[in-house]
Amino acid sequence: MTEIVATAALAAATAHYDRLRGQTIEVPEWGSEGAPLVIYYDPITAAQSQSIVKRAKGNDARATALAVILYSKDKAGKPIFTDDAPTLKAFENDVLPEVIARIGQAILGITGRGADLGN
Structure with a gap:
Protein backbone atom coordinates (compact mmCIF):
# COMPACT_ATOMS: atom_id res chain seq x y z
CA MET A 1 0.00 0.00 0.00
CA THR A 2 2.82 2.43 0.85
CA GLU A 3 4.41 1.83 -2.56
CA ILE A 4 1.16 2.84 -4.28
CA VAL A 5 0.97 6.04 -2.24
CA ALA A 6 4.63 6.84 -3.00
CA THR A 7 4.05 6.23 -6.72
CA ALA A 8 0.98 8.47 -6.70
CA ALA A 9 2.84 11.18 -4.79
CA LEU A 10 5.74 11.05 -7.24
CA ALA A 11 3.34 11.24 -10.18
CA ALA A 12 1.66 14.26 -8.61
CA ALA A 13 5.03 15.94 -7.97
CA THR A 14 6.23 15.46 -11.54
CA ALA A 15 2.87 16.57 -12.96
CA HIS A 16 3.13 19.74 -10.87
CA TYR A 17 6.58 20.47 -12.30
CA ASP A 18 5.26 19.92 -15.82
CA ARG A 19 2.53 22.52 -15.19
CA LEU A 20 5.21 25.04 -14.21
CA ARG A 21 7.07 24.77 -17.53
CA GLY A 22 6.90 27.66 -19.96
CA GLN A 23 7.03 30.53 -17.49
CA THR A 24 7.77 33.99 -18.85
CA ILE A 25 9.30 37.18 -17.58
CA GLU A 26 9.18 40.51 -19.39
CA VAL A 27 12.37 42.56 -19.43
CA PRO A 28 11.51 46.09 -20.60
CA GLU A 29 15.12 47.23 -20.20
CA TRP A 30 16.24 44.78 -22.89
CA VAL A 53 26.34 26.29 -7.66
CA LYS A 54 29.34 24.19 -8.69
CA ARG A 55 30.20 26.46 -11.62
CA ALA A 56 29.70 29.64 -9.58
CA LYS A 57 32.15 28.45 -6.88
CA GLY A 58 30.34 30.28 -4.07
CA ASN A 59 29.76 33.53 -5.97
CA ASP A 60 26.03 34.33 -5.71
CA ALA A 61 26.11 37.03 -8.41
CA ARG A 62 27.80 34.61 -10.81
CA ALA A 63 25.24 31.90 -9.97
CA THR A 64 22.42 34.29 -10.82
CA ALA A 65 24.09 35.33 -14.08
CA LEU A 66 24.65 31.68 -14.99
CA ALA A 67 20.98 30.88 -14.36
CA VAL A 68 19.99 33.64 -16.79
CA ILE A 69 22.54 32.62 -19.39
CA LEU A 70 21.78 28.90 -19.21
CA TYR A 71 18.00 28.86 -18.90
CA SER A 72 16.65 31.90 -20.79
CA LYS A 73 14.89 30.78 -23.96
CA ASP A 74 12.98 32.43 -26.78
CA LYS A 75 9.39 31.55 -27.66
CA ALA A 76 10.60 28.63 -29.80
CA GLY A 77 12.58 27.21 -26.88
CA LYS A 78 16.01 28.14 -28.21
CA PRO A 79 18.64 29.60 -25.86
CA ILE A 80 18.82 33.39 -25.94
CA PHE A 81 22.38 33.60 -24.66
CA THR A 82 25.53 31.69 -25.51
CA ASP A 83 27.10 29.78 -22.61
CA ASP A 84 30.66 31.03 -23.01
CA ALA A 85 33.23 33.14 -21.20
CA PRO A 86 32.54 36.41 -23.12
CA THR A 87 28.81 36.24 -22.29
CA LEU A 88 29.49 35.62 -18.61
CA LYS A 89 32.06 38.42 -18.57
CA ALA A 90 29.55 40.81 -20.15
CA PHE A 91 26.89 39.83 -17.60
CA GLU A 92 29.34 40.38 -14.75
CA ASN A 93 30.82 43.66 -16.00
CA ASP A 94 28.54 45.37 -18.52
CA VAL A 95 24.94 44.59 -17.52
CA LEU A 96 22.95 46.08 -14.65
CA PRO A 97 22.97 43.58 -11.79
CA GLU A 98 19.43 44.57 -10.75
CA VAL A 99 18.06 43.33 -14.07
CA ILE A 100 20.07 40.10 -13.94
CA ALA A 101 18.92 39.56 -10.35
CA ARG A 102 15.25 40.03 -11.24
CA ILE A 103 15.43 37.53 -14.11
CA GLY A 104 17.67 35.10 -12.24
CA GLN A 105 15.48 35.08 -9.17
CA ALA A 106 12.46 34.21 -11.30
CA ILE A 107 14.33 31.36 -12.99
CA LEU A 108 15.74 30.14 -9.68
CA GLY A 109 12.28 30.29 -8.10
CA ILE A 110 13.14 32.71 -5.31
CA THR A 111 10.77 35.58 -6.09
CA GLY A 112 7.78 34.67 -3.94
CA ARG A 113 5.46 34.42 -6.94
CA GLY A 114 2.51 33.20 -4.93
CA ALA A 115 1.22 30.02 -3.38
CA ASP A 116 -1.09 29.09 -6.27
CA LEU A 117 1.67 28.86 -8.90
CA GLY A 118 1.17 25.82 -11.06
CA ASN A 119 -2.28 24.97 -9.73
Missing part, protein backbone atom coordinates in the same frame (compact mmCIF):
# COMPACT_ATOMS: atom_id res chain seq x y z
CA GLY A 31 13.36 45.25 -25.31
CA SER A 32 13.02 47.40 -28.37
CA GLU A 33 10.66 50.23 -29.30
CA GLY A 34 8.31 49.86 -26.36
CA ALA A 35 8.15 46.06 -26.52
CA PRO A 36 9.89 44.24 -23.67
CA LEU A 37 12.10 41.25 -24.28
CA VAL A 38 10.13 38.19 -23.20
CA ILE A 39 12.22 35.43 -21.69
CA TYR A 40 10.77 31.95 -21.46
CA TYR A 41 12.04 29.48 -18.89
CA ASP A 42 11.25 26.33 -17.02
CA PRO A 43 11.88 26.22 -13.29
CA ILE A 44 15.28 24.71 -12.69
CA THR A 45 15.62 21.26 -11.22
CA ALA A 46 17.73 20.27 -8.24
CA ALA A 47 20.38 18.86 -10.59
CA GLN A 48 20.49 22.09 -12.60
CA SER A 49 20.73 24.14 -9.41
CA GLN A 50 23.61 21.98 -8.20
CA SER A 51 25.42 22.49 -11.51
CA ILE A 52 25.04 26.26 -11.24
Whole structure:
Protein backbone atom coordinates (compact mmCIF):
# COMPACT_ATOMS: atom_id res chain seq x y z
CA MET A 1 0.00 0.00 0.00
CA THR A 2 2.82 2.43 0.85
CA GLU A 3 4.41 1.83 -2.56
CA ILE A 4 1.16 2.84 -4.28
CA VAL A 5 0.97 6.04 -2.24
CA ALA A 6 4.63 6.84 -3.00
CA THR A 7 4.05 6.23 -6.72
CA ALA A 8 0.98 8.47 -6.70
CA ALA A 9 2.84 11.18 -4.79
CA LEU A 10 5.74 11.05 -7.24
CA ALA A 11 3.34 11.24 -10.18
CA ALA A 12 1.66 14.26 -8.61
CA ALA A 13 5.03 15.94 -7.97
CA THR A 14 6.23 15.46 -11.54
CA ALA A 15 2.87 16.57 -12.96
CA HIS A 16 3.13 19.74 -10.87
CA TYR A 17 6.58 20.47 -12.30
CA ASP A 18 5.26 19.92 -15.82
CA ARG A 19 2.53 22.52 -15.19
CA LEU A 20 5.21 25.04 -14.21
CA ARG A 21 7.07 24.77 -17.53
CA GLY A 22 6.90 27.66 -19.96
CA GLN A 23 7.03 30.53 -17.49
CA THR A 24 7.77 33.99 -18.85
CA ILE A 25 9.30 37.18 -17.58
CA GLU A 26 9.18 40.51 -19.39
CA VAL A 27 12.37 42.56 -19.43
CA PRO A 28 11.51 46.09 -20.60
CA GLU A 29 15.12 47.23 -20.20
CA TRP A 30 16.24 44.78 -22.89
CA GLY A 31 13.36 45.25 -25.31
CA SER A 32 13.02 47.40 -28.37
CA GLU A 33 10.66 50.23 -29.30
CA GLY A 34 8.31 49.86 -26.36
CA ALA A 35 8.15 46.06 -26.52
CA PRO A 36 9.89 44.24 -23.67
CA LEU A 37 12.10 41.25 -24.28
CA VAL A 38 10.13 38.19 -23.20
CA ILE A 39 12.22 35.43 -21.69
CA TYR A 40 10.77 31.95 -21.46
CA TYR A 41 12.04 29.48 -18.89
CA ASP A 42 11.25 26.33 -17.02
CA PRO A 43 11.88 26.22 -13.29
CA ILE A 44 15.28 24.71 -12.69
CA THR A 45 15.62 21.26 -11.22
CA ALA A 46 17.73 20.27 -8.24
CA ALA A 47 20.38 18.86 -10.59
CA GLN A 48 20.49 22.09 -12.60
CA SER A 49 20.73 24.14 -9.41
CA GLN A 50 23.61 21.98 -8.20
CA SER A 51 25.42 22.49 -11.51
CA ILE A 52 25.04 26.26 -11.24
CA VAL A 53 26.34 26.29 -7.66
CA LYS A 54 29.34 24.19 -8.69
CA ARG A 55 30.20 26.46 -11.62
CA ALA A 56 29.70 29.64 -9.58
CA LYS A 57 32.15 28.45 -6.88
CA GLY A 58 30.34 30.28 -4.07
CA ASN A 59 29.76 33.53 -5.97
CA ASP A 60 26.03 34.33 -5.71
CA ALA A 61 26.11 37.03 -8.41
CA ARG A 62 27.80 34.61 -10.81
CA ALA A 63 25.24 31.90 -9.97
CA THR A 64 22.42 34.29 -10.82
CA ALA A 65 24.09 35.33 -14.08
CA LEU A 66 24.65 31.68 -14.99
CA ALA A 67 20.98 30.88 -14.36
CA VAL A 68 19.99 33.64 -16.79
CA ILE A 69 22.54 32.62 -19.39
CA LEU A 70 21.78 28.90 -19.21
CA TYR A 71 18.00 28.86 -18.90
CA SER A 72 16.65 31.90 -20.79
CA LYS A 73 14.89 30.78 -23.96
CA ASP A 74 12.98 32.43 -26.78
CA LYS A 75 9.39 31.55 -27.66
CA ALA A 76 10.60 28.63 -29.80
CA GLY A 77 12.58 27.21 -26.88
CA LYS A 78 16.01 28.14 -28.21
CA PRO A 79 18.64 29.60 -25.86
CA ILE A 80 18.82 33.39 -25.94
CA PHE A 81 22.38 33.60 -24.66
CA THR A 82 25.53 31.69 -25.51
CA ASP A 83 27.10 29.78 -22.61
CA ASP A 84 30.66 31.03 -23.01
CA ALA A 85 33.23 33.14 -21.20
CA PRO A 86 32.54 36.41 -23.12
CA THR A 87 28.81 36.24 -22.29
CA LEU A 88 29.49 35.62 -18.61
CA LYS A 89 32.06 38.42 -18.57
CA ALA A 90 29.55 40.81 -20.15
CA PHE A 91 26.89 39.83 -17.60
CA GLU A 92 29.34 40.38 -14.75
CA ASN A 93 30.82 43.66 -16.00
CA ASP A 94 28.54 45.37 -18.52
CA VAL A 95 24.94 44.59 -17.52
CA LEU A 96 22.95 46.08 -14.65
CA PRO A 97 22.97 43.58 -11.79
CA GLU A 98 19.43 44.57 -10.75
CA VAL A 99 18.06 43.33 -14.07
CA ILE A 100 20.07 40.10 -13.94
CA ALA A 101 18.92 39.56 -10.35
CA ARG A 102 15.25 40.03 -11.24
CA ILE A 103 15.43 37.53 -14.11
CA GLY A 104 17.67 35.10 -12.24
CA GLN A 105 15.48 35.08 -9.17
CA ALA A 106 12.46 34.21 -11.30
CA ILE A 107 14.33 31.36 -12.99
CA LEU A 108 15.74 30.14 -9.68
CA GLY A 109 12.28 30.29 -8.10
CA ILE A 110 13.14 32.71 -5.31
CA THR A 111 10.77 35.58 -6.09
CA GLY A 112 7.78 34.67 -3.94
CA ARG A 113 5.46 34.42 -6.94
CA GLY A 114 2.51 33.20 -4.93
CA ALA A 115 1.22 30.02 -3.38
CA ASP A 116 -1.09 29.09 -6.27
CA LEU A 117 1.67 28.86 -8.90
CA GLY A 118 1.17 25.82 -11.06
CA ASN A 119 -2.28 24.97 -9.73
